[in-house]
Amino acid sequence: MEALKRKIEQEGVGVGQEVVKVDMFLNHQIDVQLAIQMGQAFCEAFRDDQVDCILTVEASGIITGMTTAMAFGNIPVIFAKKGERRNIGSDVYTAEVYSFTHQKSNVIRVSRQYLRQGMRVLIIDDFLANGAALNGLISIVEQAGAVLVGAGVCIEKGWQPGGRLLREKGVKLVSLAIVDAIEDGRLIVRKDG
């Protein structure tokens, strides 16, 4: 998606060899116009897949989760919760997700009440690196007996294996931008990705 690629090149920052810092428009300060455009791009990519609901994970997945749901005509969004919660109850699907950013393991949870058998689910998240979060969400879709339509991520880190592994598994994966490398603090975005 061109607008996102330009934004990453112009404003994103690479920190060290690993960290893609886009918190000036994606995951701390939000460029709402761009978020809306990303939602429209996901909707375009999955338009023919009869999506019933969006599944994402807190916190920053909610942003494009919301705008994608809007592009689909305000279908429901379910966001998985991290960690122990008093309010969510015990009737949940769970998956363990290791976060390389925060260097710890999180359990994510989705209430069985909202994700039901046969629902056609589109997973949306902001980042794809090792695929830990997406695989956790996919596991939850499978536990629910729901149908995984595919997954959309805003930014895929091209040098990490998550994207390749998901495509090899046959998941319909749409990455709006792929960052292939960090060079002297600049983010190198794949042209045809």
Place this chain on the structure above:
Amino acid sequence: MEALKRKIEQEGVGVGQEVVKVDMFLNHQIDVQLAIQMGQAFCEAFRDDQVDCILTVEASGIITGMTTAMAFGNIPVIFAKKGERRNIGSDVYTAEVYSFTHQKSNVIRVSRQYLRQGMRVLIIDDFLANGAALNGLISIVEQAGAVLVGAGVCIEKGWQPGGRLLREKGVKLVSLAIVDAIEDGRLIVRKDG
């Protein structure tokens, strides 16, 4: 706001004497249409206040933070992050927030880069109970030398002191619905609130 009040009465559940469970439409599964209407209601309430940006806190504050920003014509949203983060850097404003729901203290952080002196800030959050989160966000606005336009919350717990204390401090506080009590698992919503 009538649509929200109806939704709370029809679908919300009170657990014990304290917990207002609205995760079927607000903070786990999201009713996107209602979230849009809530954003429009906040925009209506603060229309003449020259709002430059929305400040909220992850995770569920992002939902109506986004839709409020959209109603204002896609102004920026900044969401405070909880806990230690590798990506956000050390150049941050911080505040300590005790969460009664999760029974622990969180440090919330906002990068100094995005919240700047003189900006006119509208704080949005999903819940107001004791006011811990709102007071943390207000402290961050003050640290930045920004201007607090006011605060909008989706649901205020009328039996907890946060709303009263903020109004006594002179904060322009808009609660779209006030839940006054839990009676046999039913949520009692204030009619004229």
